[in-house]
Amino acid sequence: MSRLGRLARQIWQVASIPLLAIVLAFVVAAVVIVVSTAFTSSGFAPLLPLAAYASLLAGAFGSGTGIANTLVAAAPLIFGGLAVGLGFKAGLFNIGVAGQFLVGAFAAAVTGANLSEAPAAVGAPLAMLAGAFAGAAFGFIPGFLKAWTGAHEVVTTIMLNNAAVLLLTWAVNDLVRAAGFSFPRTGPIGNSALPIILGRNLHLGIPLAVVTVFAVRWLLDRTTIGFEIRTVGQNPNASRYAGMRPIFITTLTMTLSGLLAGIAGAIQMLGVIGFYAPGITASVGFDSIAVALLGRSNPIGILFAAILFGAFRAGAPLMQIETSVPIEIIDIIQALVILFLAADLIVRRVFRVRGAKPIIPELATVTQTWAGGAPPAQPT
Amino acid sequence: MGDAPPVLEMRGITKRFPTGTLANDAIDLELRRGEIHALLGENGAGKSTLMNILYGLVTPDAGEILIDRQPVTIRDPADAIARGIGMVHQHFMLVPVLSVAENVVLGNEIVRAGQLLDLREAANQIKLLAGKLGFDVEPSTRIDQLSVGQQQRVEILKAIYRNARILVLDEPTAVLTPQETHEIFEVFRRLRTEGASVIFISHKLDEVLEIADRITVIRRGKVVGSRKPGETNENELAELMVGRAVSLRVDRGRSHPGAVTLEVAGLRAKDDRGHEAVRGLDLVVRAGEIVGIAGVAGNGQDEIVESLMGLRRPIAGTIRLAGADLTRATVDQRRDRGMSFVPADRHRFGLVLTYPVDDNLALTRYAERPFAGGFAGIVRNFRTIAANAVRLMKEFDVRAPGPKALAGTLSGGNQQKVIVAREFGQDVKLLILDQPTRGLDVGSIEFIHKQVIARRDRGAAVLLVSAELDEVLELSDRILVVFRGNIVGTFLAEEAQREKIGLLMATGAARA
Numbered sequence: 099m100s101r102l103g104r105l106a107r108q109i110w111q112v113a114s115i116p117l118l119a120i121v122l123a124f125v126v127a128a129v130v131i132v133v134s135t136a137f138t139s140s141g142f143a144p145l146l147p148l149a150a151y152a153s154l155l156a157g158a159f160g161s162g163t164g165i166a167n168t169l170v171a172a173a174p175l176i177f178g179g180l181a182v183g184l185g186f187k188a189g190l191f192n193i194g195v196a197g198q199f200l201v202g203a204f205a206a207a208v209t210g211a212n213l214s215e216a217p218a219a220v221g222a223p224l225a226m227l228a229g230a231f232a233g234a235a236f237g238f239i240p241g242f243l244k245a246w247t248g249a250h251e252v253v254t255t256i257m258l259n260n261a262a263v264l265l266l267t268w269a270v271n272d273l274v275r276a277a278g279f280s281f282p283r284t285g286p287i288g289n290s291a292l293p294i295i296l297g298r299n300l301h302l303g304i305p306l307a308v309v310t311v312f313a314v315r316w317l318l319d320r321t322t323i324g325f326e327i328r329t330v331g332q333n334p335n336a337s338r339y340a341g342m343r344p345i346f347i348t349t350l351t352m353t354l355s356g357l358l359a360g361i362a363g364a365i366q367m368l369g370v371i372g373f374y375a376p377g378i379t380a381s382v383g384f385d386s387i388a389v390a391l392l393g394r395s396n397p398i399g400i401l402f403a404a405i406l407f408g409a410f411r412a413g414a415p416l417m418q419i420e421t422s423v424p425i426e427i428i429d430i431i432q433a434l435v436i437l438f439l440a441a442d443l444i445v446r447r448v449f450r451v452r453g454a455k456p457i458i459p460e461l462a463t464v465t466q467t468w469a470g471g472a473p474p475a476q477p478t
Numbered sequence: 479m480g481d482a483p484p485v486l487e488m489r490g491i492t493k494r495f496p497t498g499t500l501a502n503d504a505i506d507l508e509l510r511r512g513e514i515h516a517l518l519g520e521n522g523a524g525k526s527t528l529m530n531i532l533y534g535l536v537t538p539d540a541g542e543i544l545i546d547r548q549p550v551t552i553r554d555p556a557d558a559i560a561r562g563i564g565m566v567h568q569h570f571m572l573v574p575v576l577s578v579a580e581n582v583v584l585g586n587e588i589v590r591a592g593q594l595l596d597l598r599e600a601a602n603q604i605k606l607l608a609g610k611l612g613f614d615v616e617p618s619t620r621i622d623q624l625s626v627g628q629q630q631r632v633e634i635l636k637a638i639y640r641n642a643r644i645l646v647l648d649e650p651t652a653v654l655t656p657q658e659t660h661e662i663f664e665v666f667r668r669l670r671t672e673g674a675s676v677i678f679i680s681h682k683l684d685e686v687l688e689i690a691d692r693i694t695v696i697r698r699g700k701v702v703g704s705r706k707p708g709e710t711n712e713n714e715l716a717e718l719m720v721g722r723a724v725s726l727r728v729d730r731g732r733s734h735p736g737a738v739t740l741e742v743a744g745l746r747a748k749d750d751r752g753h754e755a756v757r758g759l760d761l762v763v764r765a766g767e768i769v770g771i772a773g774v775a776g777n778g779q780d781e782i783v784e785s786l787m788g789l790r791r792p793i794a795g796t797i798r799l800a801g802a803d804l805t806r807a808t809v810d811q812r813r814d815r816g817m818s819f820v821p822a823d824r825h826r827f828g829l830v831l832t833y834p835v836d837d838n839l840a841l842t843r844y845a846e847r848p849f850a851g852g853f854a855g856i857v858r859n860f861r862t863i864a865a866n867a868v869r870l871m872k873e874f875d876v877r878a879p880g881p882k883a884l885a886g887t888l889s890g891g892n893q894q895k896v897i898v899a900r901e902f903g904q905d906v907k908l909l910i911l912d913q914p915t916r917g918l919d920v921g922s923i924e925f926i927h928k929q930v931i932a933r934r935d936r937g938a939a940v941l942l943v944s945a946e947l948d949e950v951l952e953l954s955d956r957i958l959v960v961f962r963g964n965i966v967g968t969f970l971a972e973e974a975q976r977e978k979i980g981l982l983m984a985t986g987a988a989r990a
Contacts, residue, residue: 321856322845329841332830338789339819339827340842341810 116392116399118445120406123434124151130430131423138422150423157416158409164416166300170370172408174199176307177362178386179404180314181355183395185251187318188351189331194240194255195359196383197262198233202360203367204266205232207284207374208274210367214288221290222302226364233360234353236262241352245345251352259383267376276373283375292369303365308401310358315397327351359383388436407432482510484547485675486532486644491541493527501527502538503699509644514666514676516690518683520719520919522889524699525679529646533565534558545644564637566647570629572621579604579617582636607638611668627658634665638674645669647678651685652917655774655945663689681719681919683712695719720921728927730971731935733955736765737800739939740786740908745795747781755781757963759795761941763908768930768940770954774983775945778963780822783912783943787819788812799908813842816907820897820914822943824890828897831886835878836867838885839900874899875925891922898926902933909933909940915949927953947979961986 128147135143158168178195185192192198206229213221240258243249276285292301318324329337330347337344362382371378389407393399410432414425438445445451486509493502501524509515517525530536532543534552542549545561552558558565572581583600601617608615613631621629630650637645651659666676666689680686686693687707694704695718703718716724742761749755755778763769773779784790786797788809797805799815807815821827829838840849840863847855848862867881876895878888885893894915901909911930915923930953934940944950950957957974959967959982967982969975981987 320858322850322858323856325837325844325858329830329833332832333826335826336828336830336841338809339787339821340844341808341813343808 112394112396112399114451115442115445116394116403116439118449118451119392119435119438119442122438122445122448123431126434127427127431131427146421146423150417150421150427153417153420154410154413156413158413162297164412166297167412168405168409169304170299170301170408171411172404173301173303173307173369174362174366174382175385175389175404175407176311176401177358177365178382179389179393179400180310180397181358181362182386182390183393183397183400184314184318184327184358185351185355186390186395187324187331188327188347189334190241190244190348190351190355191252192237192240192255192352192355192359193252193387194237194258194356194383195362195386196380197255197259198236198356198359199363199366199383200262200266200378200380201236202229202233202363203371203378204269204284204363204374205229205360206364206367207287207371210287210290211274211276211285211373213290214286216289218289218291218293221288222292222368225287225290225368226292226361229364229367230357230360233363234357237356237359238349238353241349241356244352245348259380263376263380266374270374270376281375283373285373287368287372290368291372292365299370301365301369303369306361306365307404310361311397311401314358318397323350359386362386385432388432391439392435482512484508485511485545487544487547488528488532489542489544491528491531491538491543493524493531493536493538500699502531502541504541505696505699505701507694507701509675509677511675512670512673513691514670514678514689516686516693517677517679517696518681518686518693518715518719519679519696520681520921521891521917523696523719525696526648528696529565529648529677529679532558532646533563559640559642562641562643564634564640564642564645566630566633566637566645566650568648568652570633572629572632574622575620577618577620578615578624578632578635581621581632582617582639584636586640604635604639607635610672611635611638611665613665625658627654627661630654630658630662631665638669643674645674645676647676649679649681649917651680651682656947659685683715683920686715687712697721716920719919724920724924728924728931728952730768730931730953730955733767733934735767735955736937738762739765739800740941741796741798742786743796743798745782745785745792745797747778747785747790747792749778749781754793755963756785756792759964761958761965763939763941765907765939766934766937767955768934768942768953769956769958770942770944770950771958771960772944772947772950772979772983773960777960779912779943779945779960781963782960783819783822783910786910786941787817816905817910818901818903818906818908819910820894820901820912822913822916824893824897829885829893831884833885834882835871835876835885835888835896836863836881838896839863839867839870839881842900870899874902874929891918894918894922894926898929902929906933906938909938911940911942911944913944913946914942915944915946947976947983951976951979959983 131147131150132144135141135146156164158164178199181195181198182192206225209228210221210225213224236258240251240254243254244251270284271282274284275282292303294301318328326337326342326347329340329342330344334344366382367374385407389400389403392403393401410428414428417423418425488505488507491502491505494500505528507528517528519525527536531538532552534554534557543552544550550561552561573584579597579601582604604617611634613635615628615631621632624632634645650662654662669676690707692704692706693710693715695702695715697719705715740761740763742759745756745759746754747756759782771779781790785792788807792805795805796803799812799817802815804812804815825831830841843849844858848859850856850858864881870876871878871881874895876899877892885896888896898914914930915926918926930940942950942953951974955971957969957971957979958965959979961982966986967979969979
């Protein structure tokens, strides 16, 4: 019992603030829903949020299809969340997941289209590898620039996001445009699509994502490479003194981060979208940052956070159909979750939380990298 | 002096932290008008907690505070300031990009015409105040252009400007050079003649005996004695502090220098700003001897040490360890060859404060067997990491709740012992010690000094860099004086004269 109790306490320590932030976000979003009803034809409806949330839940988890949709939406977020979280561990803020995602999706689409006639056992893995490699290469650039020139990864990855969009638009228009379509796009991926393992849309990328969660966890917690990554993130000076090479580790971490983001793009391409066209959404890139923060950079936490965000996406249509609460309320809830995580003092006051871990170090990384200020004061 | 009225009385102050430690156990303290009162104790004895209670930063569980014989409640620092208490923290609370005047008036600004800041009037007042205390400070200078000692005086000005009659200083001399220490003591004396009272926290016995009118010793949260400097001596104070007899002088024994271990020739290195800080340094350390480098901080010591360790690339010269050229070797290669390093800044270099003690004890050998192995040799072996920690914690008397305690929660002395335990490994050939006992209490210093000598006697070459001349004199078999990046004098321990070395340190020449 005491061992179980200790475990429960440990979980509460790390998970209490994120969980309560979610609760608080739902409460505040409910107020937004109620207030907005006053301006619609249906009139003031104080109980609408409950109905809306019930539909949201039913849409996300109420049926086999719902659960499948939730998991399909979660899969790229798991990879993206791991990409951002890995960066946080090394003290890096990779805002470039959006660009790395697109590059990965594009590389997978082009490779898949070229191998569309080949057996699935050849096309799908090669297309995945192409996406992973493209993402890694695109992550290597800001990593290399940061390590060797000190160019800040926040600045370079934001610029590279734009570069990716424009470069790929040009490529689809002028290099790899498939014939026979009324708009610029890549060819059909045919056999290279990720195999569906269950139902209508539950593709192989989902188990792959779960395996990757545990692989990243193993890398970070159990290996010397993970120890180097974490040490560089916690105290770069001490890492040099201990004989580590922060320059190498920074480059490696950004490359691995890009690799994970590239896989996110590849599974979304090969499992859901099927072809690359300018303007395909890269919202995964930014949702990944939220997922990593909510999961506190912990791979298991990221897994749950990604499933939650996937559930939002999967359940929202039913909510809109049944209760007329617009899908966009999801964006408000997600934004509120991050707001309450950042301003965790509010959560502490409202719920009188004690014994939770005092600061969320990932947010310190974010604020540090954004503001470029001094690291938070160390205990003496 | 003895009959001046008390301005401050703290009675039965008790504070237990949520972790269970009894930081203050019914402490009584009395401060008289115009008194310099030293609060002496080891790290973690409860001095800082007591002062934080006085300043309203910590709420006591029991006890009362009287100012001018009136009971008062101090809820927060604003309360404390209003009652004439000023505090100078160990880490200064100054805004580096603002001027002296702006910092002093911050939160207490002089305004004219409603909301306009009147800095000229402030500057005049500050000059007047500074003159009274004997400082020479230009109110328009930016804080980041001042030395540490000058910044400290700005902190004192800030407190006096707010009409502090009771000034509390937390380890004010820890960051100062000997010269600056003398200057700050002069300020204390001026404050005393002005009728102010000073409480200063310290664990340096000689300083306390020099400046204080009264010394109160605290050990494990209790007052264990109160003395006047004339009635006591260093040995008695040390015993009160530590709770047992302490040898303040280390018994160095005879050294038996062997083969040349470290050989540095013509070393040149630049500092972070690109100025040449090490200028053609030659240096030899033999196995089984301790070579001390004495010098005023900032004469190239940091750059010498960093070049030796591989953290800074020298622009010229060679570094050889037991004959092998390591000038361009990585930190890792140097460690593999038997170099070891205790850095001056334990928080910046020596430890990862957010890691547990066991990870810190394996920090420099994390990738070697038996700490890693398995698949591709990259799987960490937590069992050996923990076992290593248990063994070293016992051997080096590291006091922590366990090997999983976070390094940041340990006291300074125990943190330093973690580093020493890690660096003083079995097969170390060259030990580089940069300020190995800075900020530590006598008990920890004694322990570390003994370990250094034990290492030397087992045949290690030791290079000691310290701004504390006493430490260099006590430990070294040979003393080198560094001035502006070069060695300006060499002394054998037997023939070292304090005054001569001091003069060399200050001027670079044997005659001024």
